[in-house]
Amino acid sequence: MGAGGVILGDMSKKTKSPKKRSTGARKPAMNSVGLDAAKAASLTDGLNGLLATYQVHYQNLRGCHWNITGPTFFELHAKFEELYTKAQTFIDELAERILTLEGRPLHTYSAYLKASEVKEQRDLTGAKETVACVMADMGTLIALQRGVLRLAEDAGDEATATLVGDNITVMEKDLWMLRAYSGK
Numbered sequence: 001m002g003a004g005g006v007i008l009g010d011m012s013k014k015t016k017s018p019k020k021r022s023t024g025a026r027k028p029a030m031n032s033v034g035l036d037a038a039k040a041a042s043l044t045d046g047l048n049g050l051l052a053t054y055q056v057h058y059q060n061l062r063g064c065h066w067n068i069t070g071p072t073f074f075e076l077h078a079k080f081e082e083l084y085t086k087a088q089t090f091i092d093e094l095a096e097r098i099l100t101l102e103g104r105p106l107h108t109y110s111a112y113l114k115a116s117e118v119k120e121q122r123d124l125t126g127a128k129e130t131v132a133c134v135m136a137d138m139g140t141l142i143a144l145q146r147g148v149l150r151l152a153e154d155a156g157d158e159a160t161a162t163l164v165g166d167n168i169t170v171m172e173k174d175l176w177m178l179r180a181y182s183g184k
């Protein structure tokens with residue numbers, strides 16, 4: 001210390017910060033579309049789980065479309081194509097909704113297989129087993145979509161709720177038709 005013990009510009013002194021006014025409950029952080037960011041983040045997690053499951057379901061449909069054999073080949077080959085085309089369109093809408101909510105869509109096969117709620121199927125060839133596989137996938141997807149719908153409603157996200165809600169209607173109808181086709 002210098003002579004006289006004078007410390008110039010004492011850095012140990014704390015500068016007083018202006019007192020924050022109490023505003024009661026803290027407002028949650030909002031994302032760019034005006035949704036609670038934390039709720040939107042849980043929603044995008046749910047949407048990513050749905051996306052991953054849909055992608056595995058899509059590939060299962062491709063396998064059924066390619067490998068189907070037997071007397072119902074022509075009708076099921078065409079039906080599976082119709083279903084995977086529908087799935088492909090919805091998958092893209094899901095991924096882009098995740099981005100709109102400021103999340104990042106899963107986009108690798110490894111991530112899909114890890115997060116999917118349905119298993120990948122291989123070498124299914126008969127009408128019975130292919131239709132049963134698609135119906136089981138759809139049952140899982142409908143349940144997952146109901147979960148996402150609840151998250152969207154909790155976040156006040158009408159657009160996601162409409163997107164997913166409308167798709168549940170379409171998928172439930174497809175499931176009914178497959179059930180009727182399989183005589184169940």
Ligand SMILES: [Fe+2]
Pocket residue numbers: 065081
């Ligand atoms: Fe084809």
